[in-house]
Amino acid sequence: MLNSEQYEQLLKEMKSTVYIDGEQVPNYWLHPRMKPAFNLIKATYDMAQSPDLDGELHELMTMKSNITGEKINTFLNIHRSSNDLVKRMKLQRALMRFGAGCFGARCIFGAVANALWAVTYNLDKEGRTDYHERFKKFVARVQMQDLVVMADITDPKGDRSKPPHQQSDPDFYLRIVEKRPDGIVVNGAKFQQSGAPYAHELLVLPTTAMGPDDADYSVAFTVPSNAEGVFFVTDSTASHAKFEAMPLEDIGAGEYSMHESAHVFFENVFVPNEQIFLCGEWHVTRDLVQLFTDHQRLASSSCRMGYIDLCMGASQSMADYNGVAKVNHIKDKLIDMSISVESICAMITGAAMTPQITKSGCVAPNTMCINAAKLYMNDAVLKTAQKTMEIGGGILLTRPGTRDLANPKIGPLLRKYHQGRDGVTVDDRLKMARLAETLSGLACVTPILSVIAAAPPAVNRLQFRFQTDFERNVKAAKRLAGIAE
Ligand SMILES: Cc1cc2nc3c(=O)[nH]c(=O)nc-3n(C[C@H](O)[C@H](O)[C@H](O)COP(=O)(O)OP(=O)(O)OC[C@H]3O[C@@H](n4cnc5c(N)ncnc54)[C@H](O)[C@@H]3O)c2cc1C
Numbered sequence: 001m002l003n004s005e006q007y008e009q010l011l012k013e014m015k016s017t018v019y020i021d022g023e024q025v026p027n028y029w030l031h032p033r034m035k036p037a038f039n040l041i042k043a044t045y046d047m048a049q050s051p052d053l054d055g056e057l058h059e060l061m062t063m064k065s066n067i068t069g070e071k072i073n074t075f076l077n078i079h080r081s082s083n084d085l086v087k088r089m090k091l092q093r094a095l096m097r098f099g100a101g102c103f104g105a106r107c108i109f110g111a112v113a114n115a116l117w118a119v120t121y122n123l124d125k126e127g128r129t130d131y132h133e134r135f136k137k138f139v140a141r142v143q144m145q146d147l148v149v150m151a152d153i154t155d156p157k158g159d160r161s162k163p164p165h166q167q168s169d170p171d172f173y174l175r176i177v178e179k180r181p182d183g184i185v186v187n188g189a190k191f192q193q194s195g196a197p198y199a200h201e202l203l204v205l206p207t208t209a210m211g212p213d214d215a216d217y218s219v220a221f222t223v224p225s226n227a228e229g230v231f232f233v234t235d236s237t238a239s240h241a242k243f244e245a246m247p248l249e250d251i252g253a254g255e256y257s258m259h260e261s262a263h264v265f266f267e268n269v270f271v272p273n274e275q276i277f278l279c280g281e282w283h284v285t286r287d288l289v290q291l292f293t294d295h296q297r298l299a300s301s302s303c304r305m306g307y308i309d310l311c312m313g314a315s316q317s318m319a320d321y322n323g324v325a326k327v328n329h330i331k332d333k334l335i336d337m338s339i340s341v342e343s344i345c346a347m348i349t350g351a352a353m354t355p356q357i358t359k360s361g362c363v364a365p366n367t368m369c370i371n372a373a374k375l376y377m378n379d380a381v382l383k384t385a386q387k388t389m390e391i392g393g394g395i396l397l398t399r400p401g402t403r404d405l406a407n408p409k410i411g412p413l414l415r416k417y418h419q420g421r422d423g424v425t426v427d428d429r430l431k432m433a434r435l436a437e438t439l440s441g442l443a444c445v446t447p448i449l450s451v452i453a454a455a456p457p458a459v460n461r462l463q464f465r466f467q468t469d470f471e472r473n474v475k476a477a478k479r480l481a482g483i484a485e
Pocket of ligand 1: 108153191194195
């Protein structure tokens with residue numbers, strides 16, 4: 001298995017073409033906006049190597065390959081049992097709790113590889129292809145070489161109401177433009193690819209179920225990230241600005257916590273036959289999409305559990321620093337967060353313990369349970385973010401920066417007035433406030449302003465306690481029930 005220096009060295013040697021903010025950038029992974037997610041991918045290598053960084057994560061990050069028998073990174077596993085799925089859930093949760101950032105370049109491969117494993121197995125049984133054997137060799141190679149493989153799914157899609165062959169531009173979904181004896185040529189793009197530039201290889205597959213007229217779009221293959229005709233344009237989000245404008249300490253988990261994604265372009269890219277895993281077989285695309293979405297929903301729901309764990313930690317710390325840790329409404333909110341995260345855990349565990357067992361022998365999460373988990377998680381994350389803001393208070397948004405604090409005139413005053421309860425340093429309170437702001441995921445003015453300004457909800461609720469005519473209602477109920485006053 002590689003260590004993080006070897007992982008980085010491979011990226012250096014590949015010299016993939018990556019644009020950031022309109023410019024091609026050579027050592028792109030060191031760019032301020034790219035570095036946090038790169039650090040987290042590097043950490044997956046370091047943790048797999050050594051238990052010292054985090055014993056729990058070391059244990060979860062490695063396992064024995066059921067293909068080669070060798071030790072591999074868990075992200076590259078083909079799942080054979082419920083326990084494999086549960087291990088995957090625990091890994092996603094613990095890694096998010098460690099870094100609070102996106103490790104999509106590692107995690108999405110698992111979803112796609114497991115789905116392709118099952119679908120190519122079934123396809124080869126029809127007797128016309130040898131995709132499964134090719135795919136097996138590919139998975140064994142990336143396991144042995146310990147590569148980061150980005151699975152690229154989402155197409156630009158143009159008019160969403162139309163299938164690929166009816167789009168005004170035929171490239172809106174990635175497609176085969178030429179078939180040769182030794183391979184195919186593909187053209188198109190994949191959008192919103194989390195962590196794609198950090199990968200050594202790309203594993204491409206269709207984003208939706210295809211019909212008979214979409215055979216040219218029914219294609220799955222792998223190419224190295226530096227293949228001729230492949231290039232990346234990193235996405236642009238307002239959150240990037242802070243990584244270029246602010247000191248890292250002002251960001252909150254700045255070392256790791258930035259989601260980074262890219263558009264990946266394939267301009268007439270040649271794919272040799274041995275790297276093709278689907279080439280026109282539109283009839284299996286529905287099963288393929290169903291399977292990879294089930295797997296990916298396990299991954300993303302599990303990830304958010306780690307996020308809720310962290311929100312609980314940051315909220316509890318802020319409450320402590322503010323001197324309100326023992327207040328009932330705060331304790332209730334923390335318990336609500338715990339109920340949310342353990343409910344997600346129960347649903348994912350249910351999905352893992354009642355799995356779909358494919359003919360190939362690999363397993364996938366139970367579809368209904370995992371979709372329930374994903375939907376429940378969506379709500380839980382937003383509610384948790386709001387609770388984190390409520391508990392933390394306005395300081396999440398309004399804290400002074402480290403450069404203000406360093407100024408000899410205003411620094412001492414800012415420190416004096418940002419003191420929380422006695423015994424807590426101002427710096428700790430400010431650091432935790434910034435982490436809580438980042439974690440709330442809503443680190444812009446409107447959400448925090450809406451929840452906290454003009455009083456936090458717990459204060460608003462007091463009005464109802466004082467002004468509701470509870471007595472009138474009790475009297476009315478008693479009268480109707482025939483109970484004398
Ligand atoms: C931060 C982030 C990271 C991501 N990472 C990855 C990744 O690593 N790899 C990857 O492959 N993808 C990734 N995605 C893509 C993600 O899977 C898509 O965003 C998602 O599938 C929705 O597609 P879209 O954004 O194009 O939305 P749209 O298709 O534009 O959908 C917008 C709205 O229109 C509705 N809609 C669209 N089409 C129809 C239709 N035919 N009928 C009815 N309603 C419709 C949708 O339900 C939705 O409400 C990522 C996305 C984000 C935001």
